[in-house]
Amino acid sequence: AQSVSQHNHHVILSEAASLELGCNYSYGGTVNLFWYVQYPGQHLQLLLKYFSGDPLVKGIKGFEAEFIKSKFSFNLRKPSVQWSDTAEYFCAVNDAGGTSYGKLTFGQGTILTVHP
């Protein structure tokens, strides 16, 4: 079975600070990797995804993530956060093949608070 671990429950930053949110997964097979964001009062939205190829993927709103296979990690980064990035961020994985294709396993979520 897959599992996803996000290292920080709550991160507090000032505007313009750099962000890195950790995500590690446990699974022996090939996975697809995702970061979702949930702004206050809104539904989950896809920030970025990795399937194959360049392990550095770029998403919306200036976010990027790097897949390091040897470390089973998919950390989310942004060089300079804004107040509007205040939200909860979820890392998720799914099996890239087999009968469980499409089913997402989520991490615990990280709440990011950005102070102006």
Added chain:
Amino acid sequence: GAVVSQHPSWVICKSGTSVKIECRSLDFQATTMFWYRQFPKQSLMLMATSNEGSKATYEQGVEKDKFLINHASLTLSTLTVTSAHPEDSSFYICSATGTVTYEQYFGPGTRLTVT
């Protein structure tokens, strides 16, 4: 595009009653829909996967007779919580995929409170 709606957005019911939650894909045909449950300050836990026209597949530990899922059309799936109890109080979220099954679009969620 790729909008998923849920109805109702919140519901309060008495213990022992049943509650139906609808999940609709508004601008695409959803071949697969997923139902999640989210407890306060916790992650989303997958409850079941439903494919249009077939029986839902439930995750281990989820009571299929308590959480009835119907996916009768390519745009609608329903989750019925039968004989609800206070411990069923939670935030229920659905997601839907089209032909590209790794791309899930999430609904806004339904807050269920059982008194």
